[in-house]
Amino acid sequence: MKKYALFLGCTVPVRAQHYELSARNTAKQLDIEFVDMNGASCCGFPIKAVDAETALLIAARNISIASKMGLNIVTLCNSCTAMLSDAQLELKNNRFYKKFKELGFTYPQEITVKHFVRMLYEDIGVEKLKKSVKVPLNNLKVISHYGCHYMRPSYLYGFDNPEVPHTFDELVNLTGAKSLQYTDKKMCCGGSVLGIDEGLAVTMANHKLNIAESNEADALISICPFCTVMYEDNQRKAEEKFNKQYNLPVLYYPQLLGLSFGLDKNAVGIRFNRVRPNLLLEKIGGQ
Amino acid sequence: MINLKNADPTFKWEIAKQEGGKQILKCFGCSDCAASCPVRYFDERYNPRKIIRLTLLGMKDQVLSSPFLWFCAHCHACTEHCPQGIPVAELINAIKNYAVENGYCPEGYKIQVELLQKMGRLYEVEDFDLKKRQKIGLPPVDKTIPEVAKILEKTGILNKVGK
Ligand code: SF4
Numbered sequence A: 001m002k003k004y005a006l007f008l009g010c011t012v013p014v015r016a017q018h019y020e021l022s023a024r025n026t027a028k029q030l031d032i033e034f035v036d037m038n039g040a041s042c043c044g045f046p047i048k049a050v051d052a053e054t055a056l057l058i059a060a061r062n063i064s065i066a067s068k069m070g071l072n073i074v075t076l077c078n079s080c081t082a083m084l085s086d087a088q089l090e091l092k093n094n095r096f097y098k099k100f101k102e103l104g105f106t107y108p109q110e111i112t113v114k115h116f117v118r119m120l121y122e123d124i125g126v127e128k129l130k131k132s133v134k135v136p137l138n139n140l141k142v143i144s145h146y147g148c149h150y151m152r153p154s155y156l157y158g159f160d161n162p163e164v165p166h167t168f169d170e171l172v173n174l175t176g177a178k179s180l181q182y183t184d185k186k187m188c189c190g191g192s193v194l195g196i197d198e199g200l201a202v203t204m205a206n207h208k209l210n211i212a213e214s215n216e217a218d219a220l221i222s223i224c225p226f227c228t229v230m231y232e233d234n235q236r237k238a239e240e241k242f243n244k245q246y247n248l249p250v251l252y253y254p255q256l257l258g259l260s261f262g263l264d265k266n267a268v269g270i271r272f273n274r275v276r277p278n279l280l281l282e283k284i285g286g287q
Numbered sequence B: 001m002i003n004l005k006n007a008d009p010t011f012k013w014e015i016a017k018q019e020g021g022k023q024i025l026k027c028f029g030c031s032d033c034a035a036s037c038p039v040r041y042f043d044e045r046y047n048p049r050k051i052i053r054l055t056l057l058g059m060k061d062q063v064l065s066s067p068f069l070w071f072c073a074h075c076h077a078c079t080e081h082c083p084q085g086i087p088v089a090e091l092i093n094a095i096k097n098y099a100v101e102n103g104y105c106p107e108g109y110k111i112q113v114e115l116l117q118k119m120g121r122l123y124e125v126e127d128f129d130l131k132k133r134q135k136i137g138l139p140p141v142d143k144t145i146p147e148v149a150k151i152l153e154k155t156g157i158l159n160k161v162g163k
């Protein structure tokens, strides 16, 4: 059994319970144990633009919690992954250690930080995952959206290919669904500029919604709650602004994976998806 | 037109001292960052190369007061392409940090700092959320994490954003 400290961050536990639920339930199928991190806070990323050092200290405190538990961290959000990875590297290099210690934090044991999807790819592996697929989702064509902080910056992650990423496509394909190749795969969802200029953020999100439409995708598969906010919660806004009708379901990867494992739609929290994926469920012979 | 009469030649050194700003002097202005920038792709008013260039020239007031500085999505597309190996997204972030120190903090960020001070998280965990979590079999989460406020006090960030 593999054991990890599960870092939830701010958004997932209150706004993306279906992401959390499906991640926990698919992990169970794979003999992965998630241990909850008592006292974990925001990762720090939201205020990095205000003061990077403060953000690093907030992230480092979270790492300190997992380090004391003696467990590596698994995250569900791309931005959390970036912020915690950044702090983990700095802790390793003994930077800002003075303030870290003065605050009473410790780092007794070096730990790693991985996004849930990277953990599946590296620690479980495509072949083993494939063995758990009971209901291949053969009729589905989907757009896989990596999001920025999954493999970028490469100096931080050293994982996948930042120019031609492929790991997530492989993970989607093993479910039986077809992960489409399309232009601008690396495109940013616009989430980070939402608070600064909503029009621009929605324009950025619209770009990929438009690509999904022209490729006749059944869904967009997301691995980050912020990307989902842009593609699902703000889909209406994009439709209004660009006079379109997308009605594109946005599923979190563990929801897709869970369905291919034969999990019931409640076990992957389908009813919490804001764009109803009814057609998609029909296509895979679901309820 | 850029009028260099008001240029502050020390500005670039100030940025170089910031977290993430160290490598600014390596920029030779090739514009690869701008060419790879998705924000720039949709909105010409934002241009990372221009911000870096103006910083190197010492156009402090112009850079710090620019609303477009905040358009950077921190997506790191530029970082991957810079032939000089500059982590451009971190560099732009360093300029944002410096802008905050000099009194230019967007309102939205001030609110986020306040929320973190109050709760240690961005979104309030209401009883409704806890009930919903329980109902679908998810474990409870902490409503507040007061230790975060201690970090904010230690770094003096609350004073910086004028709270
Ligand atoms: S890509 Fe690098 S060297 Fe070229 S303009 Fe941008 S920051 Fe400067």
Ligand code: SF4
Pocket (backbone or CB within 6 Å): B033, B036, B037, B038, B039, B040, B048, B071, B072, B073, B074, B075, B076, B077, B078, B079, B088, B089, B092
């Ligand atoms: S990090 Fe900022 S400057 Fe760099 S490509 Fe992304 S949006 Fe553009």
